[in-house]
Amino acid sequence: MNRKTTALTVGAVTAGVLAAGSWFGYQHLEQQVSPGEALRGYDATSPASTAPHTENVFTGRVSAFEEQRELQSWTSDIYRVEVISVLRGNIRGTVRVTYAPDEEPRPRLTDGETYVFATRAWDDTTLKDAHAQLFKGPMKPVDHDQLTAWKQAAALPQTQPR
Structure with a gap:
């Protein structure tokens, strides 16, 4: 493999890992926040x-x-x-x-x-x-x-x- 191919492969893998990590992180946070907390920073129903x-x-x-x-x-x-x-x-x-x-x-x-x-x-x-x-x-x-x-x-x- 030449250097250009290696660099492109590493870049693509890194971008994929960052995208997947962001998506899973968002899903995790979304499950923890009730609808009333989204804009307020507290649970406005409590x-x-x-x-x-x-x-x-x-x-x-x-x-x-x-x-x-x-x-x-x-x-x-x-x-x-x-x-x-x-x-x-x-x-x-x-x-x-x-x-x-x-x-x-x-x-x-x-x-x-x-x-x-x-x-x-x-x-x-x-x-x-x-x-x-x-x-x-x-x-x-x-x-x-x-x-x-x-x-x-x-x-x-x-x-x-x-």
């Missing part, structure tokens, strides 16, 4: 995983659906929410909460119902007093078991925003 990324965890009564708006390439519903009790943070009064559920059809929160909200304030000045809902699991009216899970999650240390 209170214990979501709570450390929040500024506020609170129960709030939905006063009204305000509008639907495109925010950072996500279609978000904006609700007016009256804060009932605070599990983490210092949120008070009535606030606006943006909620962009991952599933279709997009479920709406029910006016007058009380839910647990896990939020971080928006930096965008066009959304004055708005907080982004970080939890993307099923939003059900609050019950004892759900409240207990969120109280435990809210006691976990906060992560620093990136």
Whole structure:
């Protein structure tokens, strides 16, 4: 075999090994990441995983659906929410909460119902007093078991925003 053939063979084998290794590595990582983690870096369907990324965890009564708006390439519903009790943070009064559920059809929160909200304030000045809902699991009216899970999650240390 001459040098040119040897170099081409070694290059082709190396490229094949790198491609196969990348594919198997991707498959391995894909199995470990739930759909809610792909863009967020945490499991957004778990209170214990979501709570450390929040500024506020609170129960709030939905006063009204305000509008639907495109925010950072996500279609978000904006609700007016009256804060009932605070599990983490210092949120008070009535606030606006943006909620962009991952599933279709997009479920709406029910006016007058009380839910647990896990939020971080928006930096965008066009959304004055708005907080982004970080939890993307099923939003059900609050019950004892759900409240207990969120109280435990809210006691976990906060992560620093990136």
